[in-house]
Amino acid sequence: MPRTPYTRPVLAGLTALTLAAPGAAAAQWSAGSEDSSWGVDVSLILEGIYFNELSHGNDSPAGFGDGHDHGHDHGHDHDHGFDDGFNMGHSELALNAQLGDLFDGVLILGFDDSDIEVEEAYLTTRALPGGFQVKAGKFLSNIGYINSRHPHDWDFVKRPLVNEYLFGDHGLHDTGVQATWIAPAEMYTQLGVELLQGDQDEGIAAFDSDLPVSSKSGPRVATAFAKFGPDLGADHAVQFGVSGGYVAQTGLAEEHGDHAHGLEGDAWFAGLDAVYKYSSGRAYGHGDWNLKGEYFYMRQSLDQYEGHEHHDHMDWERAGSLATKQDGLYLEGVYGFAPRWEAGLRTEALGLTNDAVEGSHHHGHDYFEVESMGTSYRHSAQVTFRPVEPVFLRAQLSQNDFVDDHGHRDRGLEFMLQLNVALGAHGAHRF
């Protein structure tokens, strides 16, 4: 799907629809003023993590390190890499307000001890007819399952590898517009599309402005997703999702003094996700099960450029093309083994298919090539205690089994202790 001249009118149309439709049918009826759900709800989520690296393995998985995933470890302070000892973790201040029943506004600030970042700032329509809803602003994309969830909602301390390395440290998280539609059907059926600016530091949509190719104007990322949830009665609940996206421009550049090389092209990705929850009906989550898994696959078609410095500027020439293929998955299960206690296991694989970009050096000449690399794994086990509703304490052990770019496999073991407290009007959780 190349970027077309329609994008802008479509965006403008969506925005107009968002603003006009509910306005036309403005609240002709109002509830008792005592309804407390109309003000601003504030919630504060504080997290602390004690981290201990018991043994050191490879730092990053092959094919996802300094290749195309450029900038991943580069001076990005908010990267959730933990130091040995005490860490601030990932804390959030969330504000949530309603404009009548027309819009919900959400602002979520994420912070640690050095940074504050606007994680989400968006409006959601509440009053469009026909089962439609439009979200506009900066938000977490609804692709997959974990991507749209905030860390305090996860069952494990760290973001799954597949989400982190395909989409970045915050997942696919961007400014744009989302439209969803819920079918008026017995089975829950949600269809959605998103147009996103593509302003990413990391992952599949990252683009390095040093490249000779001019940056395409946004939106550069388009996604689509569908979610299905049949009704399985009181004990069981399940949701299946399929999602994918097209990235109109991705690329990276590397400078080596008087010469440089870079890659520019487009990419697409597709994935499946499923979540199953069993509710035992006993108090405090005792006997409940929660299973989920996701798989994502991505391909990039890239043109290679070589640059030579000439009179203080870089002369670039195109030098062939490359195609990458990479994927990853995780599966996790959590069981409530006692009232207020849970234990969980997660297994992850990254690069089951791993035809990735690799920087090469040959005859005094730097260039990129595609190489088939090995698969990296991570296995985690956790125990969580929830003494009272808004607090959890989690101990997690993770074994990183990463293969490096040269095929060497090295295992590392990490221990994490996470304390997470939600204060204030903490909103309802999605399924």
Add this chain to the structure above:
Amino acid sequence: MSWRKTRIRITRTLATLASVVFLALLLLPSQAAAGLNIVATTSTLGALAREIGGDEAEVRVLAPPDRDAHYLDARPSFMAALRRADMLLEIGAGLEEGWLPAAQRGANNRAINSGQPGHFRSADMIELRRSITLDGPNMGHVHEEGNPHFNADPLRMAQIATALGERMGQLSPDHAAAFMERAERAADRLRNHAETLAEKVAPDQRIVVYHEDLDYLEEWLPVEIVGYLEPAPGIPPTARHLRSLVSDLEGTEGTILYAEFQPPRGAEFLERNLGWSSHAVPLDPPADSSLDGYLDLMTTWAQTLPQR
């Protein structure tokens, strides 16, 4: 480039597929049933709506009656039901706050938004008892509006029935008279049954309950709550708290009541140490009940107590 062609072909195929799915879903016989499509969070509210709606309403209950309605997931099936609903009937006052707002938001249905006539919040129609969550240390949910477990009070349910009949009539003016008549009749039956049952219970009963979910029994039965098995709302019974309950209540007479989904161990400990009888009771009638189901439940509650 053949890859571009392939991609265009794939895009076209996908677009066709998507339109077919879209049309198929649009043309589904979505609401075969005539009348109001009502989604109630609890089966007590569902029973009222069924009684009032008769054949002119289709009622679906979300919370399984044998589960704690505080702690549910915002399931996809809930959103599918709310998407098609003309009316959402909730308890409010924080009972469903952990899941209903998410399900409501995810349903993309304006008719049931807060502030719309299709959103009926029962707690707005009555006076609530003060919640004991306001007393203790702030742990877990605090019900500032009041105790949301008024489903245990048939007198308040009678008030709600009247308000509900009126609201249903606004949504479906053709049936307004029938709804109002059935609502009044339901309210009368609730009040009469409450009176009949209360007269049979021996006077001045003392009860210990698990959570504040049976506090409203005090409103219509000759009972007094003399203790809670939970040391604080939402915290499971501790040995220390149970021992202090036993020492406070030793030598007195009473009954222990708790919900079927609550762990029985605290109640059993008290039963052993105080010689009181303990009873696990449902808090809501079966999911498909009409008013009779709720009246039977009232009888169950009243008959756990010593009778005259």
